Amino acid sequence: MSNGEHIFFRSAGSVNPVIDRADGIYCYDEDGKRYIDGMGGVGVVSIGHNVPEIREAALKQMEKVSFAHPFHWKNQPHMELTERIANFSPAGMSKVFMCSGGSEATETALKLARQYHVERGNISKYKVVSRWSSFHGNTLGSLSMTGMRSRRDIFAPLLQDFPKIAACNCYHCPFGREYPSCNMPCAEDLEAIILREGPENIAAFIAEPIVGAAGGGLTAPDGYFKVIREICDRYDILMIVDEVITGFGRTGRNFGIEHWGVIPDIICTGKGLSSGYSPLGAVIVAEKVFEPFRTGRGFSHGYTFGGNPLSCAVGSAVLKYIEDHKLVQRVAQMGTYFFEKAQELYELDIVGDIRGKGFFMGLEFVQDKTTRKPFAASDNIAGKVADTCFRNGLIVGAGKGGIDGVNGDHINLAPPFTCTENDLDEVIDIVKTSIRQVQAAL
Ligand SMILES: Cc1ncc(COP(=O)(O)O)c(C=O)c1O
Structure with missing residues (x-):
């Protein structure tokens, strides 16, 4: 011991x-x-x-192959899991980039948004706008997007100076107003900051549909995400939702954003995707965002364990279990x-x-x-x-x-x-x- x-x-x-x-x-x-x-x-x-089914799926995969890198191999669990995730996702979100957890997923989304604009010739777009009272992960890119002082302060000199808008917090409204007569200045704040920073510099906006660690379930009122979606479209800014906690059924929908009838451009996931049976994360991408990557140099990014056969077999078994039950x-x-x-x-x-x-x-x-x-x-x-x-x-x-x-x-x-x-x-x-x-x- x-x-x-x-x-x-x-x-x-x-x-x-x-x-x-x-x-x-x-x-x-x-x-x-x-x-x-x-x-x-x-x-x-x-x-x-x-859960015995997950144990059995892991063992079955380990008996075949646990590690294979995409540099050399395709592997069936990777193909199967990405197909399951695409089928689980909102219409038109059909391309899936695998990683090992939530911070890797949001970090990936940040780089994906940047390269998406570069590939389309908009090379000045790189900033990601996020909200105060948010948590998007602890790596430097994801922490740059995080609006949580306790996790940022020590590392502030190392972070990108990305713009933050007000939290959507109806219980302590940062604008001192009340829904619905407020007209949601918290959503309009996005447009204000885009104009201040210059739309030509903004690549994406990221938010948790329901805030986790940083806000204890802060939930947007009806209409909030629709306004956010419209503003993103107006300025050619990708809408990223961080569903690391809210994804894969946690809120009673496949993804939390579905409560508001809005389809984002990128969904970041982790946690519940494997129910903890293996480290796993995924970034789910709309076809429009994938388009510039279809040919050419591909995505300049990747992780050793992205698409890992063992983890993907576990993830597939978990999604199957969620669906079957x-x-x-x-x-x-x-x-x-x-x-x-x-x-x-x-x-x-x-x-x-x-x-x-x-x-x-x-x-x-x-x-x-x-x-x-x-x-x-x-x-x-x-x-x-x-x-x-x-x-x-x-x-x-x-x-x-x-x-x-x-x-x-x-x-x-x-x-x-x-x-x-x-x-x-x-x-x-x-x-x-x-x-x-x-x-x-x-
Ligand atoms: C909303 C959200 N995004 C990202 C992360 C980071 O995930 P991980 O700890 O798997 O890197 C978390 C973790 O709590 C989270 O809640």
Whole structure:
């Protein structure tokens, strides 16, 4: 048994227990204590842990070939998975670039957008506009697009100075207005920044359909993404959606953006694509965007593990499982129950806002529900709620800074798609008990 002293941990002084095994919606530590995986890891585990079909698909592929590089080989799992993803995607989004995770996917989308314009002779277009209160990954390109101060600040000198527009946050509107009479200045902000920076310099706009780590389920009102789509089209700017969390059924649609009836140009995915059974990401591209790459020098980009046979076989088995068990439809249906049940949490003094869709829910905590005043960041309320949930046998995600980069406390819930009504009741009950315990200690 190793004591783990050689691990370069992400968080200093981590006191996390050691996981022993996981099955269905549960994880177990070495002492046998059971935890509900209420966050699906980190918005990853969709079909549940330890599903035999996935194990069998991985083993079957390993018995044939685990690694083959596209420099030398095509491989059947790569071909099959890209076909499945294309069939899962909105109409006309039929070309799929494989990678190993979310940051690689958004980084790929950034380079793809740049080269798309270069190939069409628009060589000054390179900037990607994004939003504050967003997270697009931790590599330097993806972090340049990320609007989350806590993850950016240390590395700011290394980042591209990409423009950011206001977050779409109806609970703390950055413009002090109210939907629908607001006329959505948060969407119009895109046009303003394009004109300020010069449309000839802007390659793309990127947004999460529903914000994850940076905003706790911030959800755009009806019409927002339609306005964004129109502005992108007006200035020959590609619309990228970051569906690393919201993709592959998490919100009750194949992709989150489908809730708004808008078709983007590029979709970035990761997490739920493999349900965590293997590192995997994919960038799904509209035919129009692929067109300039059809002939000529191709795309000047790629990763060693892009199209990896083993990972792709796992991804295919996961998508097949989602389809065979109609899990997207299930999330749509059970998501309604989940959100209805969660309304009980409004009884609690500090629960200000409950938002999201399907099996992706954010809860925001406030000191005062009337004024929506946040807690001081130093109170670490979200961290305390998450730690208390964990002690009570439920894994949730905690986040801070959703309002202005510093203030704003939320937790995220993203349980496996296989949860029953009883499981969802238990999730909400543990959240309620845990928040009460935190409130009592305030
Ligand atoms: C919306 C979004 N984009 C990108 C990423 C980065 O993904 P990864 O951690 O797999 O690189 C994440 C991760 O949390 C995410 O939530």
